[in-house]
Amino acid sequence: DGGITQSPKYLFRKEGQNVTLSCEQNLNHDAMYWYRQDPGQGLRLIYYSQIVNDFQKGDIAEGYSVSREKKESFPLTVTSAQKNPTAFYLCASSGTSEAFFGQGTRLTVV
Amino acid sequence: AQRVTQPEKLLSVFKGAPVELKCNYSYSGSPELFWYVQYSRQRLQLLLRHISRESIKGFTADLNKGETSFHLKKPFAQEEDSAMYYCALRPSMFSGGYNKLIFGAGTRLAVHP
Numbered sequence: 001d002g003g004i005t006q007s008p009k010y011l012f013r014k015e016g017q018n019v020t021l022s023c024e025q026n027l028n029h030d031a032m033y034w035y036r037q038d039p040g041q042g043l044r045l046i047y048y049s050q051i052v053n054d055f056q057k058g059d060i061a062e063g064y065s066v067s068r069e070k071k072e073s074f075p076l077t078v079t080s081a082q083k084n085p086t087a088f089y090l091c092a093s094s095g096t097s098e099a100f101f102g103q104g105t106r107l108t109v110v
Numbered sequence: 111a112q113r114v115t116q117p118e119k120l121l122s123v124f125k126g127a128p129v130e131l132k133c134n135y136s137y138s139g140s141p142e143l144f145w146y147v148q149y150s151r152q153r154l155q156l157l158l159r160h161i162s163r164e165s166i167k168g169f170t171a172d173l174n175k176g177e178t179s180f181h182l183k184k185p186f187a188q189e190e191d192s193a194m195y196y197c198a199l200r201p202s203m204f205s206g207g208y209n210k211l212i213f214g215a216g217t218r219l220a221v222h223p
Contacts, residue, residue, distance in 0.1 A: 033211060040119060042215030043154075043196060056210075090154065092211070098144065099198075099211055101154040 003027040006091050006102035013078070013085070013109050021076045021105045023091035032074035033092040033099070036060060043090065049074055078107060085109050112137050114199050116214035123187050124222050131182040131217045133171075133197030143173055143180040144198040146213075154196070157182075167191070187221045194218050 004025040013019045025032065031050050035043040035058075045058030049068040063082025068074055074093075078085045086109045091102040113136040123129055135141065145157040158166045160173040160180060171182045180197060197214040 035213070040215070042116070043213040045210075045212065048210055050210075092154075094211065098156040098159065099146075103153055 004091065004093050004100050004102045006089075006105050008105060009103065011105055011107045013107060015109055016080045018077055018079050019107065021078070021089055021091075021107070023074045023076065023102060024072055025074075025093040025100070026072060027093055027095070027100060028071070029093035029095045029100075030071070031094045031099075032068070033094075034058075034064070034066065034074070034076045035090045035092065037088045037090055037104070046076065046089075112141075112199060112201060112210075112212050114197050114212055114214035116195075116197055116217050118217045119215070120218045120220065122220045122222065125189055126186050129182075129184045129187045129191070129219065129221075131195050131197075131219065133180045133182065133214060135178050135180065135197075135199050137178070137199060137201065139202040140175075141202060142200040143171070144200070144211075145169070145171055145180075145182050146196045146198055148194040148196070150193070157195070187219075189221045189223060192219055192221045 007022045033048040034046040037043050044060050046064050047055050047066040049055035052071050055066050055068050065077045089105045092099045115134045143160040146154050147157040148154045169184045171180050173180050194216050196216045199212045
């Protein structure tokens with residue numbers, strides 16, 4: 001199913017803690033993306049990567065970090081510097097055509 | 111700047127009525143345009159893209175370069191069309207940002223019986 005897997009589905013974090021969201025794909029796609037989905041604001045791009053060991057900031061990168069050590073994996077770390085981290089996070093990958101999305105991770109800061 | 115604008119947050123229609131979800135973009139080159147759909151409790155998925163020029167689930171979208179628009183249309187809405195719809199742009203493959211996908215804010219379509 002899908003070819004792109006995000007984990008966990010739900011994540012709770014205490015204020016001041018960093019947390020890492022996992023995203024794995026077996027579609028052999030070069031490009032991977034992280035989006036944040038908030039009600040009424042659509043999908044906002046956090047980071048994207050076009051190739052291994054390379055990534056670029058999106059529109060709302062502050063307070064987030066990523067790595068792309070393997071083609072299959074693009075983890076997102078939400079740091080304590082992110083002022084409003086509670087949100088739904090979507091990972092996607094694409095080749096030369098459409099993008100495929102994961103099921104998402106809902107992060108709640110408690 | 112590259113931008114996708116969906117001016118309507120919510121579009122509410124009755125079953126059988128025509129539907130048009132608006133999408134305007136800002137890009138100086140020749141982008142690739144997409145419509146993605148997210149049904150309740152399902153993944154975001156591709157609905158259609160402009161280069162395919164096909165009709166999916168009765169929906170069509172025509173790229174109007176003069177008006178920089180890519181509106182999604184369906185002549186007769188069905189209740190199962192109720193979902194969140196996102197318009198997306200990918201810059202020209204000849205630009206440095208080829209694989210960057212830019213989304214609009216989305217329009218929620220509610221089709222009432």
